[in-house]
Amino acid sequence: MNVGIDKIGFATTQYLLNMDDLAKERGVDPDKYSKGLLLENLSIAPITEDIITLGASAADSILSDEDKETIDMVIVATESSIDQSKAAATYIHHLLGIQPFARSIEMKEACYSATAALDYARLHVEKHPDSKVLVIAADVARYGANTPGEPTQGAGSVAMLVTQNPRILLLNDNSVAQTRDIMDFWRPNYSTTPYVNGMYSTKQYLDMLKTTWAEFQKRFDTSLADFSAFCFHLPFPKLALKGFRKIMDKSLPTQWQEKLQANFESSILYSKQVGNIYTGSLFLGLLSLLENSQNLAAGDRIAFFSYGSGAVAEIFTGTLVDGFQEQLHSSRLQELNQRQPLSVATYEKLFFEEAQLDADGNATFADYLTGPFALKEILGHERLYGRTNDKN
Numbered sequence: 376m377n378v379g380i381d382k383i384g385f386a387t388t389q390y391l392l393n394m395d396d397l398a399k400e401r402g403v404d405p406d407k408y409s410k411g412l413l414l415e416n417l418s419i420a421p422i423t424e425d426i427i428t429l430g431a432s433a434a435d436s437i438l439s440d441e442d443k444e445t446i447d448m449v450i451v452a453t454e455s456s457i458d459q460s461k462a463a464a465t466y467i468h469h470l471l472g473i474q475p476f477a478r479s480i481e482m483k484e485a486c487y488s489a490t491a492a493l494d495y496a497r498l499h500v501e502k503h504p505d506s507k508v509l510v511i512a513a514d515v516a517r518y519g520a521n522t523p524g525e526p527t528q529g530a531g532s533v534a535m536l537v538t539q540n541p542r543i544l545l546l547n548d549n550s551v552a553q554t555r556d557i558m559d560f561w562r563p564n565y566s567t568t569p570y571v572n573g574m575y576s577t578k579q580y581l582d583m584l585k586t587t588w589a590e591f592q593k594r595f596d597t598s599l600a601d602f603s604a605f606c607f608h609l610p611f612p613k614l615a616l617k618g619f620r621k622i623m624d625k626s627l628p629t630q631w632q633e634k635l636q637a638n639f640e641s642s643i644l645y646s647k648q649v650g651n652i653y654t655g656s657l658f659l660g661l662l663s664l665l666e667n668s669q670n671l672a673a674g675d676r677i678a679f680f681s682y683g684s685g686a687v688a689e690i691f692t693g694t695l696v697d698g699f700q701e702q703l704h705s706s707r708l709q710e711l712n713q714r715q716p717l718s719v720a721t722y723e724k725l726f727f728e729e730a731q732l733d734a735d736g737n738a739t740f741a742d743y744l745t746g747p748f749a750l751k752e753i754l755g756h757e758r759l760y761g762r763t764n765d766k767n
């Protein structure tokens with residue numbers, strides 16, 4: 376049976392931090408960020424915009440009423456959870472008005488979990504062909520002001536509707552995963568920001584790529600010549616570029632190498648503007664590729680490298696479907712340009728603000744810009760969300 380991504384949507388914040396401004400303030404050569412990391416802007420979330428509002432916005436941008444009546448599973452993949460018990464998917468299920476007889480869960484393994492969610496969705500639809508599964512990858516990547524990870528922050532969400540006979544990408548039944556119990560990046564329950572062994576994490580990313588790709592090629596008797604594009608987890612685009620160079624096969628015809636190179640460039644355009652959105656970043660790369668590539672056609676195969684610290688990596692593949700272009704946007708970069716730039720001082724206040732709860736667990740917030748959904752207040756420790764145009 377053909378199962379895969381029928382629709383894909385994206386949401387990010389209404390504020391940005393320009394990398395040149397950050398570089399000036401931190402006394403760093405701006406080229407370090409623009410050329411060394413390949414980043415231009417980062418999306419910055421105020422306290423009223425979190426994984427629930429971003430996830431709901433990304434999904435809201437693609438779902439029809441008919442989808443909402445048919446979806447029977449909502450999976451939110453995240454490492455920026457707002458609750459240790461209640462799944463983010465339950466809030467989003469409610470905000471979107473999805474029919475009640477659905478399963479709603481949250482999944483975690485750093486930046487890898489959306490890949491596992493997508494595979495679970497594929498298996499579910501294979502077993503129940505009339506089902507539709509909503510997979511949402513949503514994260515806010517916060518490392519802290521003046522930390523080495525600061526220039527690789529970001530926030531955003533990618534939502535994907537998984538169905539039979541999808542209109543964008545077939546998910547193929549071939550993948551290789553790899554697990555290594557390592558401490559490259561982790562966030563204990565008592566910390567709002569992660570602990571990071573930055574250089575070690577980049578080495579692990581590249582080595583997991585090399586070894587998983589070698590195993591994938593061996594198991595499925597395939598090579599780069601069978602793929603038109605390779606999408607990578609994008610903690611920052613420069614690392615993916617190093618990964619791309621690592622897997623490049625110089626014996627391929629020059630034209631094929633150039634096609635892969637052009638598609639790689641297309642896949643990093645959105646991340647350059649948004650920063651790291653953790654588990655959604657691989658799929659933001661897919662969206663960026665599909666909406667900006669000039670050389671993709673139905674039947675083309677795309678390889679994906681998913682990496683989540685801790686660490687789990689996976690290589691899987693998809694095949695483009697006839698008419699995939701009709702499901703996409705062409706104005707995404709212009710929309711990203713509409714975000715409001717923040718001074719570094721305002722970013723520091725806004726991005727790291729924490730709720731000031733009174734003795735009864737209530738908190739209210741200043742009126743920040745958000746997408747179509749917002750965290751309205753906290754009442755007796757309950758987070759209350761709604762559409763931005765609703766009064767309550």
Ligand code: HMG
Pocket residue numbers: 404406407408410411412454484485486487523524525526527559560571572573574576577580608609610611613614651653682683684
């Ligand atoms: P850093 O201190 O910026 O590193 O930390 P750097 O000094 O090596 O500089 C970075 C690059 O800028 C280098 O390029 C420099 O040469 C270059 P490279 O040599 O690597 O090609 N550079 C310049 N270029 C032009 N002009 C200049 C200039 N100066 C320097 N003047 C680091 C970088 C990634 C360690 C840091 O940003 C960090 O800790 N980030 C967070 C961790 C991270 O993103 N790790 C990625 C792999 S782990 C992963 O992907 C998982 C993750 O997404 C989390 C999850 O799974 O949940 C993070």
